[in-house]
Amino acid sequence: MVSTEETVRVVGISGSLRKASFSTSLLKILAKRAAPSIDIRVVTLEDIPLYNEDLDQNPEIPSVAAFKKVIAENDGVLIATPEYNHGVPGVLKNALDWASRPVFESCFKNKPVSIISSSKAFTGGVRAQYQLREALISMHAHLVMGPEVVVGGVHAMLAEDVYQDENGLAFMLRSLDRLREEILSRRLVYA
Template sequence: MNDVTLLAISGSLREQSLNTALLRAARKHAPPGLTIQLYERLGDIPPYNQDLDSAEPPEPVADLRGAITRADGLLISSPEYNYSVSGVLKNALDWASRPGGASSLGGKPAAVMGASPGNFGTARGQMALRQVLMATRCQVLVQPELLVFGAHHRCDENGEFTDETTLALLRELLTVFRDEIRESAR
């Protein structure tokens, strides 16, 4: 496998989201051989309802599952809400994890990162997200980690990450993740 395609999902619906900005930076600074596609329909996914989870689920759910299936891996950047993952992201992962035996998440490589204006850089939210991803049988990248604290100070007036330390750590995560996906495909 030469080129690797990642589906990038932000756990935030906010227009000026630091986590969406971090994913845009990932796309801009991706190493050669890595393509990052931003998933933009998280807000369209209805609350999980097993009564609607049939052979023909709601169209946004089918879209999410298909996008995950087509990608070589997932890159998730999420804020931390109440020491955990955002509700909209958890809901999307609940839909994507069904049906249990044929989940689009089963065996899918996943990398987690997060940006926060606070001092902990989404550390607790990432722990909760890693737990959810492991429960869905994703192959979660352990190291390197990217927890961007004080993220609003690491962006320019347009909301783009410009801090060289953050960008170097982001490039390292992307390179390691790309290489691990390539290695596992052999």
């Protein structure tokens, strides 16, 4: 039987390279405010080179190998992404292209994944979230269902690494709890 206190390990992937990234800030805030039974490790993508199949061989590029390893070693994934031009930022799509290899056996296969999208616009990055879901489905990731987490007007919600909307933060934390529940239920099934 799974204990309600059992800890899950989640890698939080930021889809933005910007130093003052809203996506990275959201992940760091969630890592601080998450239940003690959810351990979040935040990673960024600045060391991942552009995907080139000629470079996709053994030995792997060290930064790519490290990225795949952190995904494989964690119980689940939380992706926080901005929306650029109605879609997923190129840096995030590029990292997923690397992580999708080998085809049908990637580190994302059957991995529980939740998504948070954000935008300065009121739409909160819904189009990026849709594109991201499509890419993750093709990689055989296990998308955690529930209300989509979109953060509109994100620039007005963050101040000095504090999220100003407690109701919005509570909504994000409930989504994180759903990710944890999915991870624990899968542990029972695959144990």
